[in-house]
Amino acid sequence: MEDERKFPDYEAKWQKFWDARKKATSQSTEPKSDREFYVLSMFPYPSGKLHFGHALPYTLTDAMARYLRMRGYNVLNPTGWDAFGLPAENAAIENKIHPSKFTYDNIDAMRKQKHAFGYSFDWDREVFTCRPDYYKWTQWIFLQMLEKGVAYRKKARVNWCTQCHTVLANEQVETVVKDGDEFQACFRCESRVIPKEIDAWFLRITAYADRLLDGLDKLGDQWPERVATQQRYWIGRSEGVNIDFTANLAKPQKLTVFTTRADTVFGVTYVALAPEHPLVEQIIAQSDARQAARLREFVKETLGMSEQDRAGEAEKEGVNTGFKAVNPLSGEEVPIFVANYVLMYGTGAVMAVPAHDERDHEFASDYRLPVKQVIQQPGGTEVDVKQAAFTGHGKLVNSGRYDGQTTEQAIRQIAADLKAAGKGGPQVNYKLRDWGISRQRYWGCPIPVVHCTACGIVPVPEAELPVTLPGDVDFLPTGQSPLTLHPDFQRTKCPKCGREDARRDMDTMDTFVDSSWYYLRYTDPQNAERIFDRAKAHHWAPVDLYIGGREHAILHLIYARFYTRFLHDIGLIDFEEPFQRLYAHGLIQGESIRVVNEHMNRYVSQEEFARLKKEGKAKDSDITRRIEKMSKSKKNGADPTELMNQYGADATRLAILFLGPGDADSVWDPNGMKGPYGFLRRWYDTVLQYAPLVEDLPELPAGTAYSQAAKALRAGAHGLIDKVSREFEGRYAFNTAIAAGMALLNDIHTYMRGFANPLTADLPSRHALREAFDAMVQTLSPFVPHTAEELNQALGNEGSVFDRPWPKADPAAMKLDEIELPVQVNGKVRGTIRLPAEADKATMEKLALDNDNVKKFVDGKTIQKLIVVPGRIINVVAK
C-alpha cells in the first residue's frame, strides 16, 4: 500500500502549465459574430466551501468551454462572487467577524478549490458584487430607474420582529408554539413577528409584465419548459372585466370588482371585500359602535396573520357589514361582506357567485347565503349548484337579455356594455407584484438617496457614487441593522439644498439586485468610467448558454430579464433577453439514514451505520432511508473537495458527470467514484503500456488495407468522435459520452488481445490503435483535462491537447464491411444474419429466409409481407 504510486500525480503540473500560458480573453469591440460564445454558470454566494451544488454546474460549464475553444470559438467563461448577503452578517453577529473579512476569506478558499478542479475560468474578469467598483454601478442603475419612475417608494407590509427591530424575509419567519400558543416568530430570537407597514423602495417590474411574458414565447425550446411555465404562472396574466357596483353607504360610493367570469354577474348574491380594502374604513366609520368593534376586531385578526397563514388552510370567515351594493346589470341589491379569503388582488373586492365559484360556494354555505344558478351545462345536463359550484363554461340562464349566450359571448358582450355605460370594462391583471428591494441590513448595496427634511427624497449625484458601506460598524448581537447605529454614515448634507440635517437611506438593496446585471459587467469588468463599454458588451452579450440551478427558475431569472429590458430601454444594450439558452442542472441528493431504536433516534452516516450494525447497536429494521437534499444535519452529504483530494480532480469531475444526465436530479452513491476512477487508471496504464507501439509511425501508404479487427477498432474510434460531438452540439447528456469513451477502452483491450505478440503488429494495425488513443484523448479532454494532457504527451504529441482542433468523425471509417442484421418473424427476433454492408434488398431477403431458425417459424405458413429496413431489421410477416 505504502509504495503504491499516487494516482493521479500530474494534476497540479498541468494546472501550472495552463496558468502560465493563459491569455486574457479578447477585449475586442467588434460586434458579436457567430464565432463568439458566452457560456456562464451562475456565480455562487461565497459560503466558504465548494459543494456538489457548485461542482456539477462548473464541471458542465468547463466541459462546454473547453469543447468550444477546441472548435475554434472565442469563448467567454467568467466567474465571480455574489458576495453580499445575510450569512456574512449573521456570522458577524454570532462570531464577531466582520462580514467583509468573512466574505473575502471564503472567496479565497473557494477560489483555490475552483482552481484545483481545473476549471478554465477567465479569472482576469472576476467580479465581486460587494466591492465598491461593482456596486457603484448597481447604485447607478438604481438612479436611472429612479429618474424613469421605475424605482419608487411606497408603504409596504413586511414581517417585523418586535425584538430585533428589523424586517425579516418570509423564509425567516417560523411558526412557534409556546405555552400552547401558536404564533409567527423570528428565526433568530423567537420573539413575535408582526406585520408592519414601513416605507420601502420598489421596482416597477409589473410595468414589464407583458414584455417578460412575450419574451418567454420567443425563447421557445431554448429554455426548459418547466422554467418558462413557472415564470408565466408567476407573472399570472389574467384577462377579465372590472364591474362597478354601487355601495349604498351614507353617500353612494363606487365599488369596483374584478372578475374573469363576467358572464356570472346575474348570479351575484353578495359582494366581498378584502380586509385591507379602503372602503372598509368608511364602513366602520358609518357603523354603530358594536358593529364597528366587530369589524375592527375581524380586520385586525385577519391582517395579523402572516400571508402564508391566511393563504393556507384557514377557514373562510367574514362579517356582514349590513350595507348593500347594487349590481349595475341586474339592479339587484346584495349584502357587502368583509371576508378573510379575499386578497388585495385586482381591486380587492369580488362579486361572489356561489353557484359558479367554489370559494364563494363554501362561504355561502357557511353563512346561509343564497345560491343562484345562471350558467347551464352545455348539453343541457342538470347540475345541482346547491351541492357544489359548477365552474365550467356553458349557456346563460336567469340573466335577462344575456340568456342563451355562451360564456365566451357573454363575457365579451357584458364587458362592452359596461364600458359603454361607463360602469367598468375589460381589465388585465397580473399576479406579479412590484419588487420590494429595501432591506434593513448592513451587508448589502447602500441605496443612493438622501432624505432631506426640506426637499424630500434626493438622489445622490452620479459624481458622488458610490455611496460606500462604512467599514467601522459595531456588530453587537442586537440584531439591529448596524447602519442605523452609525451616525456618521447617516448624517449628510442634502445634495440639493445643502441642509446639514439630511440623512442617508439606511437600507440596503435585496441581493437579487446585485445579480440582476452581473453578466454584463463581465464583458468589461474593470471599467471605472462607465458601467461597461457598449461595444465590449456587444462583443460578448447576450449569454449564449446559462447554466444554473432550478431553484432560481423564478426570482433571479425573472429579475435579470427585467433588468436587461430596463438597460435596453435606456439605450445601453440592444437586446432584451439576457440568456439565449438556459440549462437547468439537476440537484444532487444523498441517501440519509435515520436510526430509531432503544439506543438512539438520529441521523447517521453510511459508515456510522455500518459500524453500529457491526457493534449490534442498530439493525436494518431500525432505519429509514430517504433521498434528501444533502445537508450536514442529515449526514448524507459528500464533499467534492474531499473526493478530489482522494481521487483527483478528473475522477471527481468524471464521477459527477457520469451520475446521469446533467439536467436530471440524481442521488450520490458513495461507490460512485469507483467506476470513473478505475477507468482513468486503466486508460492511463493502457496508453503508457502501448504508447511505444504507436510513437513516430510512418505515414500509411494510400490505399492500405486494414485487418477486420483494425477496421472494427477504427469504426469504434470514429463512432466515439461522432457520439461526443453530437452530445456537445445540443443534448449535453455527457454520461453517455463518457460511457462511449469507456466502451472504446474496452474495445482497445479486446483488440490488443487479438495479437499473439503486439510487438509484431503491422503498420495499419498500429495506426488504428493510434487513432483510437487519439480519439479518446481528444474527445474526453473537456471532461478530464489533466489526464487528457498527460496522455496526449505520453503519445508523443507536442504541446497541449487543447491546441489540437476538435477531431472530425470520418463516416467512411465508421462503416463496417459486414454487418449483422436481426430477422424477425411476425415481430419476434428469430435469427441474425451476417451480410455485406452494401448488400441489395434481394440478397437480404434471401439470406433472411435461408436462416434455419427463421425457416422453422415460417414453415407451413404463407409469407404475406417482407419488410426490409436497410441497416436495421428484416421482418417476415407470415400467416
Next chain:
RNA sequence: GCCGGGGUGGCGGAAUUGGCAGACGCGGCGGAUUCAAAAUCCGCAGUCCUUCAGUGGGCGUGUGGGUUCAAGUCCCACCCCCGGCACCA
C-alpha cells in the same frame, strides 16, 4: 386542486427518427494471480422454462386498453413518485 418532470435488471442509468430493450458503470457470481488478502486481469449475468450440451422457447420497460409488420418510444384511460405553485375571482 393546478402546472411541470418522471416510473426500464439488485442499483445509477442507456436505447438520439417507431426497428435486436438493458449500452456504460456499481454491486454480485465464477476463474486466474497470491501462502492469504487487497489490488489487478479474464469471464458470466433480466427472468422463468427447456436441452447432457451447443441450443431453443415463454414472459418482460408502473397498470389496463388501442394503433402498427414492428411500441420503452405514438394514442386513450388510470395508478404511483418527485419538484413547483396553491383562496389570484
